[in-house]
Amino acid sequence: MELPAVYKPAQGERPLWDFDQGTLSAREVAAYVTSHALGWDFVPPTVLRPNGPAGPGSLQLFVEADPERHYFTFSQAEKQQLRPVAVFDALINNADRKGGHVLLAPDGRLWLIDHGLCFHVEEKLRTVIWDFAGEPIPDGLKQDLIRFRDGLAGDIRLKTLYDPLLSEEELEALSVRLERLLAHGRFPMPNSERPYPWPLV
Template sequence: MGTVSRRPHARVARRIPNPLPPETPKEAVLRWLQEGEIQLLGLVPWGSNATFLVAVVHEGVTGLAIYKPQRGEEPLWDFPHGTLWYREVAAYVVSEALGWGLVPPTVLRRSGPYGPGALQLYIEADLEENYFTFRDDPALQPVLMRLAVFDLITNNADRKAGHCLRDRNGRIWAIDHGICFHVEPKLRTVIWDYRGQPIPQDILHEVQAFYQRLREDEGLRWELARLLSPEEIAALEERTAALLKHPVFPHPGPWRSVPWPMI
């Protein structure tokens, strides 16, 4: 795939701070990601798939993003090859449809330095922090509960602690959703803290609204149809309905229920 710097991406990020303040309209961030020129900065040195830190330049604004090209995806025995970048975007679509804003803005790019791929806004966070370091913060329980429900709905097969970020403003973000949305049960997560507890009513109301949109909103269904198979969309709908019918955080299943490594 060519030669790029393996310099730690956090060090590069300090030199190119994210220029988009939190109040930037979402549409402007998505347009910046969708239309900006992608410039490779370095290869993120962990993970099984090729992941690049990039600069995105558009209309005088230069900032950071994460680029995951389809070409860099390693084959998996249980997921169709070449589909992980679509799943990254589908996770963002579902997060937005729920109204939870858990996943950083993420778009499909049909062309890039290494071909088609997913492009996601880079989140400036303390990389020494992860789910295990902040999970006991009482103020974060509502968002962490929503994250647990999000992983149930999307059938996330790889929720590591390091896939939960806290940005400089204290906001929680969820990243790395390439192996979600399988039609078979695949949930692997470190977030089992709420097992056996009833899902709060305010969260259920939000999930119910999402379920109605999923069934009736042609725009949402069209967005998902670009990214997932009909069977995967049907399974997403079935998982959401099952959660509403039995609104309790589950216990780990008989399969391997925790990812490795956990962070």
């Protein structure tokens, strides 16, 4: 059975001063691994393909969504569903959560895409979703984070999944952010000179 997918070859990545060339496709996969390990599953299944038509890259299941339905057109009730997204972005240090990277499928399911600019060791959280800044993280989400922490510490299979995707420093930084979220227990506040991505959608 053939399924539509989005292929992002590493050789097609735009050079960036703060992310190493050729690593963005691996970060896409690491975001999927993290979403799945948390039990949230809002990143479409994503894998590395070493022999794509333009060389190695990421391959992500294509999800149908109305491009006019995104963060900036969501109702207030729909935005209330985004608490896990805000926690997820803080955890993976998402430097590029644009409004158009949050999709709503025809069945109402929420999907997140475009995670190439994540997992940096330096603080780079840039997102349009600051709706919950300073609020307590709900207990259910904290329990998911605790289970994820336990998995990072004791599940060799999870560590094996991350090994080809992130450096040791990036994986350590992920653990530090996780502990900080659990210790603080609140959604992060904007704390950089540039808390929003550009463009916003």
